[in-house]
Amino acid sequence: xxxxxxxxxxxxxxxxxxxxxxxxxxxxxxxxxxxxxxxxxxxxxxxxxxxxxxxxxxxxxxxxxxxxxxxxxxxxxxxxxxxxxxxxxxxxxxxxxxxxxxxxxxxxxxxxxxxxxxxxxxxxxxxxxxxxxxxxxxxxxxxxxxxxxxxxxxxxxxxxxxxxxxxxxxxxxxxxxxxxxxxxxxx
Amino acid sequence: xxxxxxxxxxxxxxxxxxxxxxxxxxxxxxxxxxxxxxxxxxxxxxxxxxxxxxxxxxxxxxxxxxxxxxxxxxxxxxxxxxxxxxxxxxxxxxxxxxxxxxxxxxxxxxxxxxxxxxxxxxxxxxxxxxxxxxxxxxxxxxxxxxxxxxxxxxxxxxxxxxxxxxxxxxxxxxxxxxxxxxxxxxxxxxxxxxxxxxxxxxxxxxxxxxxxxxxxxxxxxxxxxxxxxxxxxxxxxxxxxxxxxxxxxxxxxxxxxxxxxxxxxxxxxxxxxxxxxxxxxxxxxxxxxxxxxxxxxxxxxxxxxxxxxxxxxxxxxxxxxxxxxxxxxxxxxxxxxxxxxxxxxxxxxxxxxxxxxxxxxxxxxxxxxxxxxxxxxxxxxxxxxxxxxxxxxxxxxxxxxxxxxxxxxxxxxxxxxxxxxxxxxxxxxxxxxxxxxxxxxxxxxxxxxxxxxxxxxxxxxxxxxxxxxxxxxxxxxxxxxxxxxxxxxxxxxxxxxxxxxxxxxxxxxxxxxxxxxxxxxxxxxxxxxxxxxxxxxxxx
Numbered sequence: 022x023x024x025x026x027x028x029x030x031x032x033x034x035x036x037x038x039x040x041x042x043x044x045x046x047x048x049x050x051x052x053x054x055x056x057x058x059x060x061x062x063x064x065x066x067x068x069x070x071x072x073x074x075x076x077x078x079x080x081x082x083x084x085x086x087x088x089x090x091x092x093x094x095x096x097x098x099x100x101x102x103x104x105x106x107x108x109x110x111x112x113x114x115x116x117x118x119x120x121x122x123x124x125x126x127x128x129x130x131x132x133x134x135x136x137x138x139x140x141x142x143x144x145x146x147x148x149x150x151x152x153x154x155x156x157x158x159x160x161x162x163x164x165x166x167x168x169x170x171x172x173x174x175x176x177x178x179x180x181x182x183x184x185x186x187x188x189x190x191x192x193x194x195x196x197x198x199x200x201x202x203x204x205x206x207x208x
Numbered sequence: 209x210x211x212x213x214x215x216x217x218x219x220x221x222x223x224x225x226x227x228x229x230x231x232x233x234x235x236x237x238x239x240x241x242x243x244x245x246x247x248x249x250x251x252x253x254x255x256x257x258x259x260x261x262x263x264x265x266x267x268x269x270x271x272x273x274x275x276x277x278x279x280x281x282x283x284x285x286x287x288x289x290x291x292x293x294x295x296x297x298x299x300x301x302x303x304x305x306x307x308x309x310x311x312x313x314x315x316x317x318x319x320x321x322x323x324x325x326x327x328x329x330x331x332x333x334x335x336x337x338x339x340x341x342x343x344x345x346x347x348x349x350x351x352x353x354x355x356x357x358x359x360x361x362x363x364x365x366x367x368x369x370x371x372x373x374x375x376x377x378x379x380x381x382x383x384x385x386x387x388x389x390x391x392x393x394x395x396x397x398x399x400x401x402x403x404x405x406x407x408x409x410x411x412x413x414x415x416x417x418x419x420x421x422x423x424x425x426x427x428x429x430x431x432x433x434x435x436x437x438x439x440x441x442x443x444x445x446x447x448x449x450x451x452x453x454x455x456x457x458x459x460x461x462x463x464x465x466x467x468x469x470x471x472x473x474x475x476x477x478x479x480x481x482x483x484x485x486x487x488x489x490x491x492x493x494x495x496x497x498x499x500x501x502x503x504x505x506x507x508x509x510x511x512x513x514x515x516x517x518x519x520x521x522x523x524x525x526x527x528x529x530x531x532x533x534x535x536x537x538x539x540x541x542x543x544x545x546x547x548x549x550x551x552x553x554x555x556x557x558x559x560x561x562x563x564x565x566x567x568x569x570x571x572x573x574x575x576x577x578x579x580x581x582x583x584x585x586x587x588x589x590x591x592x593x594x595x596x597x598x599x600x601x602x603x604x605x606x607x608x609x610x611x612x613x614x615x616x617x618x619x620x621x622x623x624x625x626x627x628x629x630x631x632x633x634x635x636x637x638x639x640x641x642x643x644x645x646x647x648x649x650x651x652x653x654x655x656x657x658x659x660x661x662x663x664x665x666x667x668x669x670x671x672x673x674x675x676x677x678x679x680x681x682x683x684x685x686x687x688x689x690x691x692x693x694x695x696x697x698x699x700x701x702x703x704x705x706x707x708x709x710x711x712x713x714x715x716x717x718x719x720x721x722x723x724x725x726x727x728x729x730x731x732x733x734x735x736x737x738x739x740x741x742x743x744x745x746x747x748x
Contacts, residue, residue, distance in 0.1 A: 031698045038451055038504070045500035053490045056559040060486060067475040067559065069482030076740050108743075129478075133329050133743050134411055136476065136567050140634030140648070143564040145476055149412050150328060151738040152478035167648050171567035171636040173322055175329055175745055176252045179639040 068146065072153040076131050079105060084153075085129060091202030092118055094194065103202075104128040106135035106148045106170060109177035113204035115184045119193035120163050126156045136171035139185050147172060160187040210280060210691060211289045213598045215296055219276035220591060220598070222300075223269050224674060226307065230264035231670040233257045238623070238663030243644045243653045245660070251640035255320040258638065260311065262323030265579075267342055268307050270429040273587050274383070275299070275349045277432045278376050280594055282353060284691040285370040285439075286360045292352045299352075302345030310338025318746040322638065324422070325390075325398060327414045330742045333402035336394050343387050350380040368703045371452055372439040372693045375459040379431030381714050382424060382463050385721070389420025389470070401742045408739035412479030413732040419470035420725060427466035427495075429579055433542065433586035434459070437506050440593055442694035444535035447513025450505045452696035456707040458505070461498035464716050465491055468724035475562045479738075484728050485559065491724065492557035499550060503543070510539070512697065534609045538589035541617040545581035549574060552628065570631020573624040580666075581620040585613065588673055595680050596688035603680045612676060615669035623662030626655035 060066050079085045085105055091113050092102045100122050105112050107130065118124050128137060130148040137154075138145045146154045160166075170181035186205045196203055210216065237257055239245045248254055283290050290296065312334065313319040319331030357369065357377050393414050400406045438455045442448055449455060471488035474480045511525055519528030530536050552574040555561045565571065592609055596602050603609065630652045635642070644653045706712060732738070 034451065034697065037508075038454055041504045042501060045497055045504075048500070049493045049496055052493045052554070052558070056489060056493075057486070059560050060482075067482065067485050067563065068478055071479055071481050073735060073738050075737055132741075134326055134415075136636075138567065138634060138636055142634075145563045145566045147474075147476040147478065147567075149415065149478055150740040151410065152412050154478040165648075167634070167646075169634075169636040169639075173255070173324075173326055173638040175743070176255060176320065178255075179251055179641050 068155055070155070072155070073151055074129050074153050076129065076150040079129070079131050084127070087112070089202060091204040092116065092193075093202055094197040098122070100124045100193075102126045102128075104137075105131050106137065106174075106181075107131040108133060108174055109170070109181040111137070111168065111170070111181070111183035113183075113206050115186060115205035115208070116168070117186045117188060117193070117196075117203050117205040118160065119190045120160050120187050121190060122159065122193075124158045124160075126158060127153060128156075129153050133174045134172050135174050135181070137183075138169055138171040140167045140169070142166065145171070160185075163187045163189060210283050210597055212279065212283065212293055212296070213600075215290070215293065215300070216276050216279050216594075217598050218300060219272050219279070220594075222304065223272035223276065224591070224677065226264045226272075227269045228670060228674055230261045230269065231667055233261045234265075235663040235667040237261065238660040241639065241641050242656045242660035244657055247641050252317055252320060254640035255322070255638075256314055256317050259320050259322050260314050263310060263314065263339065264307075266323045266425070267339060268303065270432075270579075270583075270587075271342065271346045271383075272303065273590075274379065274428065274432050275346060277435070277590055277594075278349060278353055278380060280598075280691070281372045281376045281435070282356045284597075285372040285376075285693055286356065288356065288360055288363075290352070291356050291359050295348055296352055299345040299348035302348070303342050306338045306341025306343075306345060308338070309341060310335050313338075316746075320745055324418065325393070325414070327393075327398055327401075327409045328411050328740050328742045330398065330402050330409075330744050331746065333399060336399050336402055340391070340394055340399075343391060347384060347387070350384040353377050353380040366702065368700065369708055370693065371449070371455055371696075372435055374456060374708070375431065375435045375438070378459045378463045378710060378713070379428060379435070381710060382431070382466060382717070383428040385714075385717060386421050386424035386428060386467060389417050389422075389725075392420075393417035407742060409742050410732065410739045412477070412738060413729070415474055415477060416471070416480065416725070416728055416732060419473045420467075420721070421470070422473055423470035423492075424466040426575070426579065427462050429583050431459075431462070432590060433583045434462075434502060436586045436590050436593075437502060437539070437542075438509075439693040440590065441506065441535055441539050442509045442513065443692060444593060445510065445513045445530050445533055445539075446516060447509050447694070449694050449696040450508035450512065452698075452700060453703065453707060454501055454505050455696075456703065458498040458501045460707070460713050461501075462495070463710070463713050464720065465495045465497075467717050468720040469495060469557075471724075471728070472557045472562070475559065476566045479732060480728060484724070487724060489557060489559040491720075493554075496550070496554065499546070503546075506539070506543075509694075532606065532610070534592055534606060534613060535589055537610055537613050538585050541613060542582045542585050542589075545577055545585070545617070545620060549578035549582055553578065565631050567637055568631035569635045569637060570628050572637055573627030573631055576627070577620060577624040581617075581624065585616055585620075588613065588616065591673075591677060594691070595677060596686065597691045599681055600685050600687065601680060601683045602686040602688070603676065604683055605676065605679070608672065608676055612669050612672040615665055615672065619662050619665030619669055621662070622665060623659050626658040626662075630655045630659075 168183040313332035319335035469492040514525035519525030
């Protein structure tokens with residue numbers, strides 16, 4: 022190979038390389054833009070705000086006292102679910118919600134780190150003691166869904182499974198008339 | 209020329225010995241939680257095993273491989289005897305002592321907190337101190353790599369630092385800085401509680417500290433593999449590196465952007481706000497760039513080898529590749545696994561898609577495919593390539609080596625593909641057993657069984673690997689000659705200063721870490737009332 026040929030081939034190599042680097046950068050910028058677009062439109066979104074709570078006083082006062090746990094129908098027709106995770110169960114262990122309704126899940130942990138995952142959906146959040154987790158959800162099918170703890174919380178972790186029961190809207194409204202907080206524990 | 213063979217061999221042997229133990233534990237775990245195993249009467253045993261498996265595979269094994277390879281690179285690429293051999297042995301023994309110190313409480317069931325620690329769960333203090341010693345031992349290696357390069361520069365003013373050493377030192381700096389996050393978590397938060405000096409801990413802050421380490425550590429594991437892609441593979445298969453500059457740029461990009469992205473592990477966490485979650489997601493997308501560049505450069509380098517061997521056509525050249533060469537085979541397997549694992553990684557890091565697989569078995573499948581697959585198979589290849597130079601003996605049985613690599617590849621596919629699948633079905637991680645009798649869980653039984661079978665294929669391959677290396681210590685002596693690295697097609701005598709030094713990039717790495725972690729850490733540390741009572745494990 023002459024020096025001139027070598028020079029030429031180096032130029033070709035550099036050009037091909039630059040072209041590939043440009044394509045790679047475009048791919049990455051596109052991905053970031055797509056994520057931003059979906060986030061701005063709130064199509065799906067991880068938890069945006071940080072809220073704190075004292076896990077050693079959960080049972081005494083505030084939002085997560087026992088009598089306030091479970092599902093409640095709000096005046097605007099939406100539903101709010103409050104729950105806590107502790108070694109090794111959720112309270113309530115069976116969450117009841119209506120189908121086709123905007124639902125806000127508010128939950129926290131009373132001891133160590135846990136997680137809530139509803140199988141067959143993309144409902145998935147961590148429960149970190151000291152902080153409140155909030156997740157928006159909406160079910161389009163009635164039925165029972167398994168809700169395991171998805172974070173290692175010590176030796177009983179494998180037994181920490183809850184349930185979500187999605188029922189008909191009118192049935193839920195009927196049950197909500199009685200007031201109080203709804204759940205499907207023991208049903 | 210490798211002068212300190214004993215030092216390098218000691219690191220490799222310790223690395224592969226603990227790897228063998230942890231691999232056996234892993235296979236047992238796959239079996240015992242699958243439908244073909246019987247339920248454990250004591251689930252705690254599973255978590256002991258899991259803690260040991262993770263601690264060894266995450267902290268001890270890859271660190272020792274990086275150190276051994278780093279010493280070998282320093283001596284052979286710089287053609288200079290290692291400076292600070294006594295310190296190197298000190299680092300080695302610190303890792304030995306640290307590992308023993310950590311493994312005793314694990315074996316006694318006093319530290320079943322998994323290698324990711326999970327405060328406010330708190331285990332025995334000696335477990336954490338052991339991990340700290342391992343890290344301190346590796347920091348000695350970081351200092352030695354820097355010192356050896358410095359000594360070489362003084363003797364060769366203005367000369368281009370050999371690519372292998374340039375990348376090796378970049379990897380060591382990345383490790384020094386990324387280990388700091390977990391070190392802060394251990395020293396400021398966990399160890400004071402484990403030692404009984406404090407009773408509460410901020411779990412949210414601890415998770416952010418750990419995310420500082422948790423992601424970039426993966427790129428530290430990856431460094432030896434990428435160094436092998438660029439500087440060993442082309443030489444071993446008779447080709448050239450397509451571009452020396454692009455290689456340097458890739459390693460620099462890893463150094464700079466591997467760090468400020470760890471919070472994509474906390475997308476589901478309530479203690480981090482939306483802004484930083486999104487920023488870390490975008491930066492994680494950026495870290496795909498050096499991998500995309502690498503895939504291009506390595507494929508081009510391999511094509512050069514094929515064309516030099518007479519390969520023709522748009523894709524026909526692939527037939528001309530030396531497929532019976534273990535290095536070629538390992539590279540091909542590694543790239544296939546990197547492709548699938550990388551695609552999975554893009555899903556994990558994306559701001560929204562993560563929710564559908566966060567903390568499911570998909571994640572376990574993902575990092576086993578990337579680390580255990582793409583990365584570790586190149587560790588095997590590095591060992592095979594270096595072994596004759598370390599032992600002064602030949603590795604004769606190439607067929608056995610190929611079988612071992614094939615088994616590892618097939619085993620990893622059989623293990624991780626069903627693993628990803630059950631993750632999509634929503635199967636949670638880190639569970640000692642599953643009730644496959646539950647109709648909602650029963651459909652996952654077949655996949656979990658397949659994964660367990662894959663685990664035993666991997667175990668077989670791992671044993672074969674150790675046998676090959678052990679037999680390689682006994683074959684007749686043969687001089688392997690000096691250890692060489694691949695040359696670039698257009699080998700340059702000098703490279704631009706920015707591509708020949710690290711200072712600017714290390715400064716950028718630190719600055720980006722501060723902008724991406726400084727504010728979240730400060731606000732969490734200053735928020736009152738987020739310290740929660742510690743929960744001690746193994747105390748009951």
